[in-house]
Amino acid sequence: MAVYTEVTDEDLDAFVADYDLGSVLSCKGIAEGVENSNFLLVTERGPHILTLYEKRTKREDLPFFLGLLEHLSTRGIACPLPVAARDGVALRELCGRPAVIVTFLSGQWPRRAQPVHCAEVGAALARVHLAAADFTLTRPNALGLAGWRELYAKCRHRADEVRPGLSAELGAELEHLGPRWPADLPAGVIHADLFPDNVFFRGEELTGLIDFYFACNDALAYDLAIGLNAWCFEADGAFNATKARAMLTGYRKVRPLSAREVAALPLLCRGSAIRFLLTRLYDWLNHPEGAFVRPKDPLEYRRKLRFHQGVRGPGDYGLDMEG
């Protein structure tokens, strides 16, 4: 249950009184999500999402995240739009936390993603990349190569508690990626966490993208590598090339990939796999006793990493080398 901070009725009423939203009709904690406290807030003006930012979302990054949502919304991307209070300010404070009210998006995230969903996600990702091209704020990717090395240093002595040999495997992979990591691919703002639970659909129609709190500047094709890992493996660990082809085709219809981006995909997928393997491993090893949020399985991403280590080239993702 991702509600870390409880909000009293009095605090909430005083907070909402600063907006043109009428009075509060109900406010319920939302169980999904792990990073921040989220509430479904219903006022006389309808449903909204109230988010209180917890410790991992840094206060200094919020202008980038909120500015990006505004920028993308005005360019037709279906994402939450921060709502300003009567003084024109959207980023506020509630119960000692930075807090924001954003618009509510309808739809459900797909519990069983099909190739048609993957195609829509690919296209949406490309639209985000194009729409963000003239966004002026920047945020370096804190979870790039240097960030992975930091996480590894924090976890290496205990990684084998999760699976014997894991520490050496991670060390070897970082040594492999370090000198090969592509530095000069087309770059821009990426979502960096576009997992199924961050994409809403109504049937086959994509209705919204949420959770831009890892968004940053990095290689655009790296976002696709994150998407391939998150959407194109089955529960039994098998890679689904049909879904991958659908996602890549959907993307390329909106933003063509260069031959260099295509050639880099296997490496980018390895990088994306170790990124989620390491953050999950860190959370697994540092999970407070009795915490109500269950950490995600790091070993799922070890299986994905091993798959990518075995690919012979972009053809294994259903791609040819043409742009």
Ligand SMILES: Nc1ncnc2c1ncn2[C@@H]1O[C@H](COP(=O)(O)OP(=O)(O)OP(=O)(O)O)[C@@H](O)[C@H]1O
């Ligand atoms: N704008 C929105 N419209 C509708 N529902 C939303 C919206 N934003 C969040 N939600 C709901 O809240 C849940 C948690 O949101 P979110 O994924 O942003 O949480 P988080 O803890 O910040 O993220 P995560 O743990 O996924 O990194 C979502 O699964 C969704 O059900």
Ligand SMILES: N[C@@H](CCO)C(=O)O
């Ligand atoms: N999407 C991340 C967690 C939230 O950022 C994961 O599955 O590890």
